[in-house]
Structure formats: structure tokens, C-alpha cells
Amino acid sequence: MLDRRLMLVLAGAGAMLASSSALAGMGQPTPWQMGFQEAASPIMEQITAFHDYVNFIIVAIALFVLALLVYVMVRFNEKRNPEPSRTTHNTLLEIAWTVIPVLILVAIAIPSFRLLFAQYDFPKADLTVTATGSQWFWTYEYPDHGISFASIMVQEADLKPGQPRLLTADHNLVVPVNKNVVVGVKATDVIHDFAVPSFGVKLDAVPGRLQKTWFRAEKTGMFYGQCSELCGRNHAFMPIAVEVVTEEEFNDWLAKQKAGASLDAAGKVATAH
Numbered sequence: 630m631l632d633r634r635l636m637l638v639l640a641g642a643g644a645m646l647a648s649s650s651a652l653a654g655m656g657q658p659t660p661w662q663m664g665f666q667e668a669a670s671p672i673m674e675q676i677t678a679f680h681d682y683v684n685f686i687i688v689a690i691a692l693f694v695l696a697l698l699v700y701v702m703v704r705f706n707e708k709r710n711p712e713p714s715r716t717t718h719n720t721l722l723e724i725a726w727t728v729i730p731v732l733i734l735v736a737i738a739i740p741s742f743r744l745l746f747a748q749y750d751f752p753k754a755d756l757t758v759t760a761t762g763s764q765w766f767w768t769y770e771y772p773d774h775g776i777s778f779a780s781i782m783v784q785e786a787d788l789k790p791g792q793p794r795l796l797t798a799d800h801n802l803v804v805p806v807n808k809n810v811v812v813g814v815k816a817t818d819v820i821h822d823f824a825v826p827s828f829g830v831k832l833d834a835v836p837g838r839l840q841k842t843w844f845r846a847e848k849t850g851m852f853y854g855q856c857s858e859l860c861g862r863n864h865a866f867m868p869i870a871v872e873v874v875t876e877e878e879f880n881d882w883l884a885k886q887k888a889g890a891s892l893d894a895a896g897k898v899a900t901a902h
């Protein structure tokens with residue numbers, strides 16, 4: 630009876646390890662989430678796969694060391710082994726415990742560098758946007774389309790049904806699906822950080838410096854992130870809300886923004902939908 634229950638718990642834990650995105654939501658965190666948010670970009674898929682792979686190696690090493698410790702405690706304790714051997718060298722063992730860890734590190738390093746290069750290998754941009762962090766909101770610009778607007782968190786009292794608390798913004802960063810979006814990231818005051826977990830994107834926004842990252846969203850919908858560098862009092866209240874839409878919807882949105890921007894030529898923030 631007890632064994633059966635134990636087996637169930639172990640099976641559950643195993644299943645969770647096997648898929649680190651178990652119980653995780655798409656585009657936003659979920660209560661009792663284990664592991665990462667579900668991947669919506671090729672880079673995040675690679676990050677998740679790499680994480681699962683390294684996790685498997687870590688668990689195997691931890692179990693192996695635990696087994697050795699238990700074996701030593703049981704087999705070589707003072708009662709069972711009153712006369713300890715005086716062995717100090719074993720060439721074969723010493724070579725093994727040097728070479729095997731090196732091989733394990735190489736087995737980790739190769740996919741690790743592959744992922745790193747994939748993250749920094751910028752594809753041809755289909756759309757360029759800039760995200761500027763300020764205390765405490767984001768400003769998004771579409772330099773090729775002359776659009777720019779601020780994105781400010783919606784207060785809890787003003788949320789519409791289905792809108793997540795602390796993550797909903799008044800104006801979303803709208804991008805088309807299956808397109809390479811290059812994001813220039815900068816800041817006006819202190820260091821902020823542009824992060825969207827489901828896209829595998831996280832980059833510091835540093836004043837006086839333009840950095841860039843990229844993502845390719847493969848699913849439509851809302852994807853949320855948060856400023857991920859402590860930036861002052863309202864650090865927790867400057868969400869990044871990305872709305873991924875089809876290309877037609879994106880073009881409609883662009884047209885609407887451009888019409889709105891020309892009406893708003895007084896230099897006020899253009900209205901996003």
C-alpha cells in the first residue's frame with residue numbers, strides 16, 4: 630500500500646522532470662507552476678530542451694554520489710570494517726575520476742555553445758522595434774513605421790475579465806506571428822531588463838547603450854514578461870505585454886496606428902488599440 634503510494638509520487642516527480650514545462654502556462658505564469666513557461670519561439674524550445682538535458686545529468690550525478698555515500702556508510706563503517714585498508718593511490722581510479730567529469734563537461738559544453746550561438750545569430754529582421762525602459766514603464770517604437778507609444782500597467786481595479794493582474798498593459802507591443810522580430814533595448818534612467826519567458830528573451834536595458842535581441846513568435850496570443858532588473862520602487866509594475874497577431878491583423882493595426890499618429894501630431898503619445 631505504502632509502496633504503491635511512493636511509486637505514484639516518484640512517477641509524478643519523474644514526469645515533472647521529464648517535461649520541465651509541465652503545469653506551466655503559455656505566455657504567462659500559472660499557480661503552482663513547475664519549470665518554465667511553455668515555449669512559443671524556437672530559441673525557447675532549445676532553452677527548454679537544454680535545461681531538461683542538463684537536469685537529467687545533474688540528477689544522475691547526485692544519485693550516483695548519494696549511492697556511493699550510502700555504500701561507504703553501510704559497507705565501511707567501523708563495525709563492519711574494523712581494519713581499514715591503507716590504500717592511498719589507485720592509478721586507474723584516478724584517471725577515471727579525472728577523465729569522466731571532463732567528458733561530462735564536454736557533453737554539456739557542446740549543446741550549451743550551440744544554444745548560445747543560436748541566441749546571438751541574428752536572422753534577417755522582418756520587423757524592428759525598440760523597447761525603452763523608464764521608471765516605471767516601457768516605450769515601444771517601430772522605427773520603420775514612425776510609430777511610438779508608452780505602455781503602462783493597468784491597475785487592478787481597471788482589469789477586464791481574463792486580464793492577468795500585474796501583467797496587463799494599456800498598450801501592447803504588437804508583432805506578427807512567424808516573423809523575425811529584432812528588439813533594440815535601451816533605458817532612459819536606470820538599468821531595466823526586457824524579458825519575455827515564452828520567447829526565451831531576457832536582455833538588460835542599459836542607459837546610454839543600445840543592445841539587441843530577437844525572437845520569432847510561432848503562436849498567436851498574449852505573451853507577458855516583466856522588467857527583470859531591480860529598477861526602483863515600481864519595478865514590479867512595468868510589465869511587458871506582447872500581442873502576437875497574424876500578418877493581416879498586424880497590417881491593419883499598423884494602418885490604424887499611422888492614422889492615429891497623424892491626428893496626434895501635437896507630440897502626445899500615439900494611441901495604440
Ligand SMILES: [Cu+2]
Binds near residue numbers: 762820821822857867
Ligand atoms: Cu524596470
